[in-house]
Amino acid sequence: MTSTDLTKPIRRSDFADGFLWGVSTSAYQIEGAADVDGRVPSIWDTFSATPGKVRDGSTGAAACDHYHRWEEDLDLAREMGLNSYRFSIAWTRIFNGVDERPNAAGLAFYSRLVDGMLARGLQPWCTLYHWDLPQYLQDRGGWENRATIDAYLRYVDVMTRHLGGRVKHWITHNEPWCTAMHGNWDGMHAPGNKSLPLALRVCHNVLVSHGLAVPLIRANVPDAKVGIALSLHPIKAASDSAADREAVVRHDVLRNRWFLDPLFGRGYPELALRLVGDDAPAAMEGDMDAIAARCDFLGVNYYFPEVVVDAPEQYPLRTAIVHPQDRERTGFGWEVSPQGLVDLLARVAREYPAGDLYVTENGSSYDDHPDADGAVNDTARRDYLIRHLAATRDAIAAGAPVKGYFAWSLLDNFEWAEGYLRRFGLTYVDYPTQRRTVKQSGRWYGAFVRGD
Ligand code: FCB
Numbered sequence: 035m036t037s038t039d040l041t042k043p044i045r046r047s048d049f050a051d052g053f054l055w056g057v058s059t060s061a062y063q064i065e066g067a068a069d070v071d072g073r074v075p076s077i078w079d080t081f082s083a084t085p086g087k088v089r090d091g092s093t094g095a096a097a098c099d100h101y102h103r104w105e106e107d108l109d110l111a112r113e114m115g116l117n118s119y120r121f122s123i124a125w126t127r128i129f130n131g132v133d134e135r136p137n138a139a140g141l142a143f144y145s146r147l148v149d150g151m152l153a154r155g156l157q158p159w160c161t162l163y164h165w166d167l168p169q170y171l172q173d174r175g176g177w178e179n180r181a182t183i184d185a186y187l188r189y190v191d192v193m194t195r196h197l198g199g200r201v202k203h204w205i206t207h208n209e210p211w212c213t214a215m216h217g218n219w220d221g222m223h224a225p226g227n228k229s230l231p232l233a234l235r236v237c238h239n240v241l242v243s244h245g246l247a248v249p250l251i252r253a254n255v256p257d258a259k260v261g262i263a264l265s266l267h268p269i270k271a272a273s274d275s276a277a278d279r280e281a282v283v284r285h286d287v288l289r290n291r292w293f294l295d296p297l298f299g300r301g302y303p304e305l306a307l308r309l310v311g312d313d314a315p316a317a318m319e320g321d322m323d324a325i326a327a328r329c330d331f332l333g334v335n336y337y338f339p340e341v342v343v344d345a346p347e348q349y350p351l352r353t354a355i356v357h358p359q360d361r362e363r364t365g366f367g368w369e370v371s372p373q374g375l376v377d378l379l380a381r382v383a384r385e386y387p388a389g390d391l392y393v394t395e396n397g398s399s400y401d402d403h404p405d406a407d408g409a410v411n412d413t414a415r416r417d418y419l420i421r422h423l424a425a426t427r428d429a430i431a432a433g434a435p436v437k438g439y440f441a442w443s444l445l446d447n448f449e450w451a452e453g454y455l456r457r458f459g460l461t462y463v464d465y466p467t468q469r470r471t472v473k474q475s476g477r478w479y480g481a482f483v484r485g486d
Contacts, residue, residue: 040372040424046485048427054157054438055483056118057111057460058395060164060208062094063447065124067101071139074130076166077176077217081224082453090453097448099468104147110461110472111444112154114480119156120394120440121147122164122208125189131170136192144193148200158201159394159440161263162190162247164208165223165450172225177213177236183243190247191254198255205333205394206244206251209265210293213240222451230350231313238315241296245324263333263394264293266382267340268374272356277344281353284309285342288351298386299326309350331437333394334382336422339374365400366456370418372425379429379436390437396422397442399449399456402473410462410473419475423482441479445470 062078082093100107111119127140151158163186171182194204207213214237216223219230227233244262251260269286271278287306295303301322307314345354362370375396382388398418402410419441430436446459454465460476463469472480480486 040421044420044424044427046482054118055116056120056438056440057116057444058120058440058442059444060122061124062166064098064100064445066095066097066099068095070101072130072137073124073127075169076126077169077172077224078166080169081226087226088451088453090455092453094448098445098463105150107444108150108154110470111156114476115484117155117157118159118438119151120159120161122161123193124166126166126168128192129189131168141196144197148197152200159203160201161205161208162193165213176225177239178232180239183239186243187246187250190250194251194254202257203259204251205261205263206247207240208263209335210237210240211265234313234315238317241325242321245327248327248329259330261329261331261333263335265335266290266378268377270339270341272341272343281342281344284351285353294386296322296325331390331392332388333392334379335395336375336378336393338368339371364398372421375422375425376429379434380432383434390435392438393426393436394440395442397458399458402457402462404471408471410471412473412475416475416478419479
């Protein structure tokens with residue numbers, strides 16, 4: 035653990051001049067306009083329309099209607115004084131599964147969006163895959179089918195040629211753990227399968243697709259910076275017992291090292307392979323080398339630490355996640371631990387030759403309500419943000435080369451299996467009217483970034 039003084043006030047000048055200040059978003063969570071301009075269904079359209087899958091029975095069909103309101107939304111980011119903006123492309127706006135050629139209306143939308151960012155001084159950070167696989171590909175086996183890797187590379191090729199003159203920062207995948215495990219092991223996310231070996235095969239193919247995309251993006255984009263965004267968690271023992279401390283090591287090998295190790299050329303961790311046994315994915319020749327393609331940066335998405343106990347009956351890790359009562363939590367029940375971010379960034383920098391690090395997501399959900407005068411005073415979210423920026427500062431001081439911070443998220447949005455019940459935005463969205471109100475947290479972030 036790195037010792038740190040998170041109570042020391044943060045100042046804009048604690049961060050380097052070129053530090054990136056941004057917000058993160060994703061297509062399915064904000065765009066809406068689900069059947070506009072030739073977009074076809076993704077696995078999230080199908081999943082969210084299936085009764086019982088999303089807690090409030092909602093879908094992303096309307097979401098924040100960002101597809102039509104993107105100018106207003108980019109204005110919000112500009113008014114905050116941000117210098118970067120992370121977004122994702124909806125693959126289903128580009129390829130419809132019938133035409134070989136990309137959909138001109140989809141290409142034009144992302145062209146407008148990127149031009150809009152550049153006109154507002156926002157450096158575009160493009161995520162190519164944020165979970166919204168075309169349903170027509172899922173119908174043929176989805177990420178379990180290696181043909182999906184080829185389809186992904188074709189889509190990546192088209193998008194990087196189309197935007198590569200203007201977009202230099204590319205993220206191949208957002209949180210492959212969630213794509214694979216929530217999508218195919220616990221079934222909480224689309225497509226909703228429940229099989230560990232399937233999840234591990236999906237995971238492998240997603241990582242291969244990442245690795246093959248890296249040189250492709252570099253070939254298409256002059257001066258490209260390419261990386262991946264991982265959801266990483268510090269793992270903590272619930273007690274000091276030797277059994278719980280060993281549980282931490284086992285939990286970590288699948289949660290974190292299953293991704294970090296192969297990306298940095300070390301292959302899947304031995305311990306993890308032993309634990310999953312025959313459920314391990316079969317790698318084809320060249321796969322592990324492909325996955326280890328050198329990246330320019332690593333994106334770290336951090337929300338909370340996981341606390342685990344030894345649980346001998348649980349296959350495959352023999353661990354269980356627990357939720358100690360004595361922790362500060364967000365409205366979503368996620369533990370608030372800025373120290374976890376210091377530890378995580380310091381660990382990645384210490385154990386892996388990761389190069390530049392970016393906090394590509396970090397944020398909190400609370401049950402916000404406008405006051406009588408319409409203001410949204412989300413003091414808890416503002417304090418969460420302040421403390422996690424202090425954590426980022428302290429991680430940098432401890433030697434982690436963090437070059438930017440993207441708050442999740444610009445707007446309240448469709449929070450996957452939680453629907454619209456969880457608000458993560460720095461901006462409040464009144465869904466019936468689509469009116470946006472910058473919250474206290476967003477006003478604070480803007481004032482901090484602008485140095486007011
Ligand atoms: C992350 C996702 C992002 C958002 C946040 C709260 O796991 O990448 O889309 O849902 O959680």
